[in-house]
Structures are given as structure tokens and as C-alpha cells.
Amino acid sequence: MTAEVLKYTREEVEALELAPGAEHERLEGWVPELASDEDLRQALDKALDYRGDVTLTLKNGERIEAYIFNCQSGPTLAESFLQYFTPSAPEKRKVSYSDIARVEFSGKDRAAGKHWEDWVKAYNEKKAAGEKNIALVPEALD
Amino acid sequence: MAIPISQMWTVSTYVLKKKLTGTKRYPLVLMLEPLFRCNLACAGCGKVQYPPHILKKQLTPEECFAAVDECGAPMVSIPGGEPLLHPQIVEIVKGLIARKKYIYLCTNALELKRRLPEFTPSKYLTFSVHLDGQREHHDYAVCREGGYDIAVEGIKEAVKRGFRVTTNATFFDGTDPNSVRSFFDEVMGMGVEGVVLSPGYSYDKAPDQNRFMGRARVRRLFRAILSNRKPTWRFNMSPLFLEFLMGDRDYDCIPWGMPAFNIFGWQRPCYLLQEGYANSYKELLESTKWEDYGVPSGNPKCANCMVSCGYEAPAVIEGFGSWKGFLGMIRGTFSRYPDKHALDMLSEAAPHGSTPLVQIESPASDLEETHV
Numbered sequence: 001m002t003a004e005v006l007k008y009t010r011e012e013v014e015a016l017e018l019a020p021g022a023e024h025e026r027l028e029g030w031v032p033e034l035a036s037d038e039d040l041r042q043a044l045d046k047a048l049d050y051r052g053d054v055t056l057t058l059k060n061g062e063r064i065e066a067y068i069f070n071c072q073s074g075p076t077l078a079e080s081f082l083q084y085f086t087p088s089a090p091e092k093r094k095v096s097y098s099d100i101a102r103v104e105f106s107g108k109d110r111a112a113g114k115h116w117e118d119w120v121k122a123y124n125e126k127k128a129a130g131e132k133n134i135a136l137v138p139e140a141l142d
Numbered sequence: 143m144a145i146p147i148s149q150m151w152t153v154s155t156y157v158l159k160k161k162l163t164g165t166k167r168y169p170l171v172l173m174l175e176p177l178f179r180c181n182l183a184c185a186g187c188g189k190v191q192y193p194p195h196i197l198k199k200q201l202t203p204e205e206c207f208a209a210v211d212e213c214g215a216p217m218v219s220i221p222g223g224e225p226l227l228h229p230q231i232v233e234i235v236k237g238l239i240a241r242k243k244y245i246y247l248c249t250n251a252l253e254l255k256r257r258l259p260e261f262t263p264s265k266y267l268t269f270s271v272h273l274d275g276q277r278e279h280h281d282y283a284v285c286r287e288g289g290y291d292i293a294v295e296g297i298k299e300a301v302k303r304g305f306r307v308t309t310n311a312t313f314f315d316g317t318d319p320n321s322v323r324s325f326f327d328e329v330m331g332m333g334v335e336g337v338v339l340s341p342g343y344s345y346d347k348a349p350d351q352n353r354f355m356g357r358a359r360v361r362r363l364f365r366a367i368l369s370n371r372k373p374t375w376r377f378n379m380s381p382l383f384l385e386f387l388m389g390d391r392d393y394d395c396i397p398w399g400m401p402a403f404n405i406f407g408w409q410r411p412c413y414l415l416q417e418g419y420a421n422s423y424k425e426l427l428e429s430t431k432w433e434d435y436g437v438p439s440g441n442p443k444c445a446n447c448m449v450s451c452g453y454e455a456p457a458v459i460e461g462f463g464s465w466k467g468f469l470g471m472i473r474g475t476f477s478r479y480p481d482k483h484a485l486d487m488l489s490e491a492a493p494h495g496s497t498p499l500v501q502i503e504s505p506a507s508d509l510e511e512t513h514v
Binding site: 008010012013015016018019020048052069070071087090108110114115119123132133135138139142 | 180
């Protein structure tokens with residue numbers, strides 16, 4: 001947890017009526033500028049939260065399509081690494097921060113458009129149109 | 143409390159052994175997620191928002207057994223995703239039963255009736271069916287009309303075949319406490335062993351970020367729901383945890399008590415927050431900065447959480463780890479929690495006229511603060 005994060009006292013926590021939700025950032029298609037080590041760390045923090053694949057370009061030119069699920073941040077980029085799955089391989093893979101030259105939020109954001117309000121709107125529209133058995137269905141996997 | 147004596151004995155002796163050996167951090171329930179794939183697309187669920195290649199992945203039975211063996215928890219909850227979509231779920235369940243683990247297989251029950259013949263009733267196996275309230279409330283919550291009826295059909299068939307069955311519900315802001323109480327009547331009438339319930343949590347990954355109750359509101363809602371209990375109601379949870387939800391007890395979160403394991407590894411720090419993964423339970427225990435989480439840390443991500451994965455374990459440990467806690471648990475099991483103020487809250491929360499599908503626009507904020 002970073003020092004600049006607003007902290008709650010126990011009294012504030014116990015008195016909370018509504019919990020603030022997180023702001024959902026629109027990151028799909030974003031290519032962050034990586035001018036400094038801190039830029040890279042921040043971009044990878046966002047990639048960890050992102051519900052889609054990202055494309056990593058390594059300093060040796062290799063491009064990796066990856067779903068990032070773990071970031072271990074160390075004192076230097078060389079001591080920091082991330083873990084990911086690729087669509088084409090079954091095993092977990094690992095890459096050092098110091099090997100990464102470019103990050104692109106290339107995959108579809110799987111959390112976008114799935115807010116409660118979206119469902120309420122869709123439900124009301126379908127109900128008004130006389131539809132029966134209204135439902136959201138999971139996206140196809142193939 | 144609707145939990146069989148053999149299960150209580152297993153858990154109580156486990157807790158006492160840990161106490162006698164001076165073990166400070168240990169797991170009570172392993173949250174084993176064998177896959178994230180689901181046959182529902184609930185708008186409030188952040189568990190299923192992954193690219194297809196992640197949703198296609200699943201733990202092998204061997205990976206499941208290794209996780210269970212490593213952490214040693216006496217109980218294993220199998221959420222997901224929808225576990226009944228896992229092609230080897232029967233093998234996984236059999237392997238856990240062979241290890242004498244008490245299993246709660248959490249399911250939306252869309253496939254339950256069809257899959258039941260593949261399972262054998264056992265005191266170690268409970269189907270924990272996701273039902274978020276009465277028919278219209280549940281269907282709206284899971285974004286599928288007709289979902290409730292299919293689930294109830296599965297519940298009735300499972301009960302008929304001699305399986306242990308509970309229901310589990312998550313309540314978000316806007317929940318009508320009167321409807322929840324009627325829901326308890328309905329599910330107990332189906333012959334289930336007991337009810338499991340929890341307040342919703344505002345985790346960052348959930349697409350729906352606007353329906354999360356803070357602690358004050360959670361306590362009022364659960365006091366309205368759980369006071370003045372009917373003698374037919376049974377809860378498959380620690381009575382002390384229910385008192386925590388009602389605002390009668392205070393606990394600090396112990397996320398290591400219900401660790402989560404899935405295709406990514408051991409989730410850090412808990413089932414709800416997703417801040418990385420460890421390769422083993424030991425690594426999770428030793429390398430997580432636990433002081434950064436829970437209410438005392440001031441971490442805003444933990445500010446509204448009163449969820450069982452953090453707070454039921456301390457209630458269970460208190461219940462089986464001290465005479466005071468044990469007596470409190472016995473009292474809580476048999477008490478009806480009479481409370482006139484809570485009855486007044488129910489009257490105030492009662493909807494006027496015909497009820498819309500779900501009261502998402504009339505939250506429980508109208509309820510007054512409770513006298514805790």
C-alpha cells in the first residue's frame with residue numbers, strides 16, 4: 001500500500017454508510033509512455049488489474065500476448081518480475097521488468113460494459129418489448 | 143446452528159490443537175477455485191471477467207489435492223466459476239472425501255439435478271446452492287429469469303437423494319429485510335440443512351461498483367434480518383459471526399483463515415482482494431504484508447468488508463478456542479435474538495403497495511441506526 005493512499009480510522013470505517021467503489025478506467029488500446037522506471041511500474045500495476053490481455057514487447061524485440069496475474073515489485077527493475085499466461089501455452093511464465101520495452105493494453109477489456117446499470121437498462125428494454133426468459137449469457141469462449 | 147456434530151468435533155479439535163501448539167496463523171477453510179468459467183453472467187460478479195484462454199483453464203485434481211494437503215484446512219469450499227462445469231469435479235470431490243475434508247461445493251445449481259447421480263451422499267459433502275433471495279430477487283441478481291426455479295428443482299432433488307444441502311446468499315445495498323426473512327421460510331421449507339449469508343463486498347474487480355454497503359448499513363440490515371428469528375430457521379455458520387454482522391461483536395480480519403487457491407496460485411491477501419499470488423500456502427503466510435490489510439491498517443480496500451472469508455474464521459476460533467466463546471456459541475445457537483427495535487425497522491422497511499422486481503432504488507438507508 002503506498003503512503004499517499006487515503007487511510008480510514010476505525011471510527012470512520014464503523015460509521016461508513018456506503019462504500020466507495022473503484023473507478024473503472026478505460027484502458028483498452030492504451031499504450032503508456034514509459035519514460036522512466038516509475039512509468040513502467042505504474043503501467044504494470046494497471047496491467048495487473050486489467051481484465052484483458054496485454055502485449056508486452058521485450059527489449060530483444062520479442063512480442064508476448066499475456067494475461068498478467070502477478071507482479072512482484074523489488075527495489076530495482078531487474079529484481080522485479082511479473083507472471084503471466086499466454087493464450088497458446090498451458091504453463092505460467094515469468095519476465096523481469098527490466099526486459100520490458102513496451103506495454104500495450106491490446107486485448108478486450110472483459111469487465112467493460114458489465115455494470116449493474118447496464119443489466120438494469122437491458123432488462124427494462126427487453127421487458128418493455130415483451131421478451132420472456134430475459135438473461136445475460138456468458139460470452140462464447142471460442 | 144445446523145452443522146453436524148462430527149464436523150463440529152473435527153473443527154473444534156483442529157482449533158484446540160493449533161492453540162496448544164501455539165500456531166498463530168492457520169487455515170480453517172480452503173477456498174478452492176478449480177476454474178473461473180461459469181454458466182451465468184451476473185452483473186455484480188468480478189470472478190468471471192477474464193479472457194477466454196483464462197476461462198478455459200482449470201486446476202487438475204492433483205493440483206487441488208496438493209493445495210488441500212499443503213494447507214491442511216479441515217474444510218474446503220469449492221466456489222468458482224461454476225464447479226459443476228469442471229469435467230473432473232466428481233474425481234476432485236471423491237479425493238477430498240477420501241481425505242476426510244468437509245466440502246462445501248458452491249453451485250448455482252443450473253446443472254445440479256443432471257449431475258447429482260454422479261455423486262454419492264456423504265457427511266463430508268454439502269451442496270451449497272447460490273440463492274440470492276426470493277424468486278424475483280434471485281433472478282434479477284443473477285441476471286437470468288428462471289434461474290431460481292432451476293436451482294430449487296436441484297435443491298429438492300439433492301435433498302430427496304439424501305445429500306447435505308445449504309443455500310448461500312450475498313446481500314447488497316437495497317436488500318429488503320422482510321423479503322430475506324420470507325426467503326428463509328421458503329428455503330427451510332425445502333428441507334435444506336441451513337442458510338449461509340454474507341454482505342456484498344466492494345472489490346475493485348466487480349463491474350458493479352455502486353451497490354456496496356458500508357459497515358454501519360450492513361449492521362442495520364443484518365440486525366433487521368437476524369433479530370427475532372423464527373424457530374424453524376437454521377444457519378450453517380458460526381453464531382458468533384452472525385452476531386458480528388448484527389453489530390454485537392467485533393473481530394479483526396484474519397485472511398489467512400480462509401485462503402484462496404486457483405489457477406494463478408495462492409491469492410494474496412484474500413479471496414476478495416487480488417494483489418498477486420504466492421506459489422505455496424507457506425509462501426503466502428510468510429511473504430504477505432498482513433499489517434497492510436484489515437480495519438486497523440486503515441486500508442480503504444478493507445474499509446467496508448465484513449465478509450465471512452475474513453471474519454468467520456476468528457468467530458469460529460473464538461467459539462472453539464475459549465470457554466467464553468463456546469458458551470456464546472451455544473447461547474447464539476438457541477437464542478431467537480428478540481429485539482423490538484429491529485421489529486420496528488422491519489415495519490419501516492416494508493414496501494408499500496405492489497413490489498417491483500427488486501428494490502434497487504429504495505435502499506435500506508431508510509432504516510434507523512441500531513442500538514448496539
